[in-house]
Amino acid sequence: MSDCLFCKIAAGQIPSNKLYEDEQLLAFYDIDPQAPLHFLVIPKQHITSAAALTEENAALLGHVFAVIAALCRELGVAESGYRVVTNVGQDGGQSVPHLHFHVLAKRSLAWPPG
Ligand code: AMP
Ligand code: ZN
Numbered sequence: 001m002s003d004c005l006f007c008k009i010a011a012g013q014i015p016s017n018k019l020y021e022d023e024q025l026l027a028f029y030d031i032d033p034q035a036p037l038h039f040l041v042i043p044k045q046h047i048t049s050a051a052a053l054t055e056e057n058a059a060l061l062g063h064v065f066a067v068i069a070a071l072c073r074e075l076g077v078a079e080s081g082y083r084v085v086t087n088v089g090q091d092g093g094q095s096v097p098h099l100h101f102h103v104l105a106k107r108s109l110a111w112p113p114g
Helices: 005-010 055-074
Strands: 018-021 025-029 037-043 082-085 101-105
Touching: 005 025, 005 037, 018 055, 025 055, 037 055, 055 082, 055 101
Parallel strands: none
Antiparallel strands: 018 025, 025 037, 037 101, 082 101
């Protein structure tokens, strides 16, 4: 999608602080971190939110979570723990309409979220 911020980041048209990239995914640090470690994982393909996912996205989602697990091991937070969040729509607090998974770590996270 031509006017989508995260499509532009995925295409390298807008710079990001990249953590990981492959053919399907990009992981980069959040510009406004909500925890000492806060990065985002996005599919390069434009998907508006988790509400648009179908069975056809099963392999992509498996890959997303495998990459998150590997990155969290590399970053040393696999044992201390972390949170993976995807916000959907207005009430879910989604501000960028391109599917993304927040990964937050290195502090104790409250539950329930606000
Ligand atoms: P959400 O509110 O769940 O849609 O999350 C969007 C996230 O994208 C927020 O945590 C923002 O801080 C983050 N964000 C927005 N613009 C950028 C950017 N250019 N680079 C990195 N993160 C960004
Ligand atoms: Zn997009």
